[in-house]
Amino acid sequence: MAAPPGAERAPRRWLTRERAAPVVAGIAILLIWEIAVRSLLPSFVATPTGIVRAIPSTMGTWAFWTDVAVTLSAIVQGVVIGSAAGILVGVAMGRVREIDWFLSTYIRALYALPLIALVPLVILWVGYQPEARLIIVIISVFLPVAVTTADGTRAISKDYLDVGQMFGARTHNVWFGIALPSALPFIIAGIELGFARGITNAIAVEVLASVPGMGMSVFTKSNELNENASLVYVVCLAIFAVSVRALMIRSRRWLAPWYSR
Amino acid sequence: MTESAQARLVVENACLRYGALDVLAGLNLTVGSTEIVSIVGPSGCGKTTLLRCVGGLNQLNGGTIHIDGQRVEKPLPSVSMVFQHFGLFPWKSLWSNIAYGLKLRHRPKDEIASRVAEAIELVGLKGFEQSYPHQLSGGMQQRAGLARALVMEPKLLLMDEPFSAIDAQTREQLQFEMLRIWDRRPTAMMFVTHAIDEAVLMGDRVVVLAGRPAHVRAVREVNLPRPRDRSVVSSPEFIKLREQVWHDLFDQPGGTQARVQ
Ligand SMILES: Nc1ncnc2c1ncn2[C@@H]1O[C@H](COP(=O)(O)OP(=O)(O)OP(=O)(O)O)[C@@H](O)[C@H]1O
Ligand SMILES: [Mg+2]
Numbered sequence: 001m002a003a004p005p006g007a008e009r010a011p012r013r014w015l016t017r018e019r020a021a022p023v024v025a026g027i028a029i030l031l032i033w034e035i036a037v038r039s040l041l042p043s044f045v046a047t048p049t050g051i052v053r054a055i056p057s058t059m060g061t062w063a064f065w066t067d068v069a070v071t072l073s074a075i076v077q078g079v080v081i082g083s084a085a086g087i088l089v090g091v092a093m094g095r096v097r098e099i100d101w102f103l104s105t106y107i108r109a110l111y112a113l114p115l116i117a118l119v120p121l122v123i124l125w126v127g128y129q130p131e132a133r134l135i136i137v138i139i140s141v142f143l144p145v146a147v148t149t150a151d152g153t154r155a156i157s158k159d160y161l162d163v164g165q166m167f168g169a170r171t172h173n174v175w176f177g178i179a180l181p182s183a184l185p186f187i188i189a190g191i192e193l194g195f196a197r198g199i200t201n202a203i204a205v206e207v208l209a210s211v212p213g214m215g216m217s218v219f220t221k222s223n224e225l226n227e228n229a230s231l232v233y234v235v236c237l238a239i240f241a242v243s244v245r246a247l248m249i250r251s252r253r254w255l256a257p258w259y260s261r
Numbered sequence: 262m263t264e265s266a267q268a269r270l271v272v273e274n275a276c277l278r279y280g281a282l283d284v285l286a287g288l289n290l291t292v293g294s295t296e297i298v299s300i301v302g303p304s305g306c307g308k309t310t311l312l313r314c315v316g317g318l319n320q321l322n323g324g325t326i327h328i329d330g331q332r333v334e335k336p337l338p339s340v341s342m343v344f345q346h347f348g349l350f351p352w353k354s355l356w357s358n359i360a361y362g363l364k365l366r367h368r369p370k371d372e373i374a375s376r377v378a379e380a381i382e383l384v385g386l387k388g389f390e391q392s393y394p395h396q397l398s399g400g401m402q403q404r405a406g407l408a409r410a411l412v413m414e415p416k417l418l419l420m421d422e423p424f425s426a427i428d429a430q431t432r433e434q435l436q437f438e439m440l441r442i443w444d445r446r447p448t449a450m451m452f453v454t455h456a457i458d459e460a461v462l463m464g465d466r467v468v469v470l471a472g473r474p475a476h477v478r479a480v481r482e483v484n485l486p487r488p489r490d491r492s493v494v495s496s497p498e499f500i501k502l503r504e505q506v507w508h509d510l511f512d513q514p515g516g517t518q519a520r521v522q
Contacts (some may be wrong), residue, residue, distance in 0.1 A: 162318055163348040166336050167362035167413070181352040258351035258395040 046227035051235065054228035063217075067233070071213035072240060074130065075195075075202050078137025082198070083191050086142040090149025090190075091175050094183070100150065107150075111143040115201050116208075123209050133205040133213070140201045141194030148190030152183025185252060185259040192248040199241055269294040269329055269417055269449040270315065276323035276474075277310060284310050286474035287324070292417070295447035299464030299483075301454060301510060307475040308453045312421050315451060316342050328417055338366065341410035342419040345426060347402045349394040349409075356381070356390040359408045380412040383442060400431035411442065418450045425455060436462060437490065444488045457510070461502045462489065469509040479509035 030048045037047045058064055093100045093107070115136060122132045153175075160178050169177065180187075203215030210216060214233050221230035252259070270292040277285040284307040292298045302308050313319040315326055317336035326333040328340060341362070349358045359380055363373045381387055384404040394402055403423060410418060424432040436459060443450065452463050460467045464483050471478040481502060485493050493499055 159344065159346055159348045160350065162313075162342075162344065163350070163361075165318055166316060166340075166342045167409075168336065168338060168365045170365075173365060178350070181350070184352070256352070258393060 044225040044227055046231045050228040051231045054226075054232050058229045058232040064233075067212065067214045067217050068236065070130065071133075071202060071206070071215065074133050074213070075137055075198050078134050078198050078202070079141050079191065079195055082138040082141025082194060083145050085138070086145025086190065086194070087149050087180070087187060089142075090146040090187075091153050091180060093146065093150035094153030095175055095179055100154075104150070107143060107146050110139075111147050115140050115197065116204050119201075119205055119208050122205075128209045128211065130211050130213075132209050133202050133211050136201045136205045137198040140197040141191065144193040144197065145187065145190040148186045148193075149183055152186030153179035156182045184256045188248060188252045188255065192245065195244050195248070196241065199237065199244075203237070267293050269296075270451070271327045272311075272315065272324070273326075274324035275311070275314065275321050275326065277307075277314065277319070278322050283474035285314075285321075286476065288470075288476060290468065290477065292449050292451060293465075294416075294449055296465045297443065297450040297452055297463055299452045299454060299460035299467045300470060301457060301460045301467060301506065302470030302475065303510070304455070306470050306473070308470060309421055311470075311475070312342075312419050312451060312453055315417075316340055316419050338413070339416040340419065341413045341415035341417075342421070343403070343406050343410045343423045345422045347394070347399075347406045347426075349402055349405055351394050354391050354393055355386065355397070355405050358394070358405055359412055361409060362413045376412050377408075380408040383411065383445075384408045385438070398431075399427050400435065403427055403435065407439070407442075416449060418448055420450065421453045422455060423452075424459070439463065440487075440489050457503055457506050458494070461485075461499060461506060462493065467502070467506050469506060471510070479506075481506055481509070
């Protein structure tokens with residue numbers, strides 16, 4: 001195909017007002033924070049410059065990278081397992097009414113529940129172990145993915161089903177060849193939500209069950225009145241969360257380019 | 262049809278209800294093995310319903326449909342359908358959309374490749390194999406829908422207002438292309454349309470449905486020579502037939518028009 005007309009417009013400007021605005025706001029917030037803490041609060045309270053100065057001593061240790069590795073790998077593992085299970089159960093719920101009857105009420109009830117409430121229960125089952133974190137992350141991801149997959153696969157257009165039927169699709173062709181791909185945008189949204197909840201709940205488990213990791217270190221550093229170091233962890237978590245979101249937006253564009261939003 | 266031995270499709274005494282609504286009652290219709298039968302009728306009279314029953318997508322409440330002597334109870338592999346809204350899968354490339362039916366029937370890879378290439382060539386979509394539906398115009402999407410049906414080498418092709426969602430110029434182009442494709446490989450065809458011109462141009466017979474429940478109000482033989490090209494449209498026979506079908510459709514029952522129950 002020939003290039004569409006107007007393809008050789010002036011290159012888009014990198015620095016636009018829209019992009020500059022959050023940067024300006026960020027600098028203003030950091031400045032106010034710095035000035036407010038220095039003039040009003042005790043010296044152990046974190047400041048932006050304090051956090052920057054704490055980076056070498058915090059990130060220069062093995063302990064820091066071990067924390068990052070265990071926490072993030074647990075989250076990623078949980079997301080993979082939870083998504084896979086959520087997709088399977090979700091497709092079954094979306095496509096088989098009877099399965100929906102049995103499961104829907106409970107899955108939707110749990111989905112609405114703050115999962116922190118389950119942490120003590122999970123600790124009872126597995127003890128104060130890292131597995132408690134993994135289990136909570138799996139559940140955190142499983143629930144939204146199951147719900148969005150069920151909704152997405154239930155709502156497939158009749159047009160697609162007709163085409164499938166006309167050309168000889170069997171049940172499994174409909175499930176995995178039509179329902180699943182047409183529900184992809186929903187599923188990705190579910191995984192995105194699950195990821196965010198997984199991060200939150202992983203940190204919560206670490207704190208509540210004293211499982212070593214980034215969340216526990218945020219807590220202990222803060223208890224040691226080393227707020228700056230504690231916030232280095234928080235900033236890293238924030239960067240991780242933002243990258244995950246960017247990754248999900250990208251994967252939706254890549255996997256479901258027809259779905260414009 | 263007099264030569265019923267030649268009939269590919271035989272609809273006998275078809276009855277269908279949606280709840281309390283009688284849509285079809287005692288409808289009879291035959292289509293010869295290389296015949297194009299156009300179906301016209303007021304909106305909501307049951308054209309789509311009839312076509313879907315022939316395709317095996319809907320079930321009759323009474324009467325029978327046979328294709329080459331085989332009773333239709335589910336979609337038969339020898340029947341293909343072109344849908345009004347194209348029904349292409351947005352997550353599949355054009356090539357994969359067209360190969361869909363052959364893949365479901367587990368044809369050998371090289372056979373799929375050659376048949377799909379041929380169908381793509383036939384509908385004039387060469388070069389767009391790797392495009393996705395959302396990147397194509399409506400006309401191109403319906404060409405793909407046509408290729409997906411033709412690649413199955415159907416003995417009966419069902420078309421439900423295939424060109425009604427397409428702009429007027431492209432529609433005209435596609436009508437003549439459809440005729441050219443049929444000339445190359447004549448096959449039985451049921452062509453549902455709203456447009457009287459189109460019905461006369463495409464059909465060997467025009468069947469006018471009317472009433473609630475729907476019955477065959479009139480059948481018009483179209484003896485225009487084939488292959489048909491643009492000059493047909495201005496011929497006196499064409500204009501006369503168009504007029505007759507118009508009266509069949511819009512004159513009140515009890516007038517002078519031919520009525521067949
Ligand atoms: N799934 C359904 N449930 C209930 N009623 C239906 C259903 N499908 C169609 N109908 C009704 O059956 C009648 C015939 O519908 P059908 O779609 O076959 O008409 P049509 O002739 O194709 O109309 P159009 O020209 O507008 O496409 C209509 O009155 C419609 O409301
Ligand atoms: Mg219709």
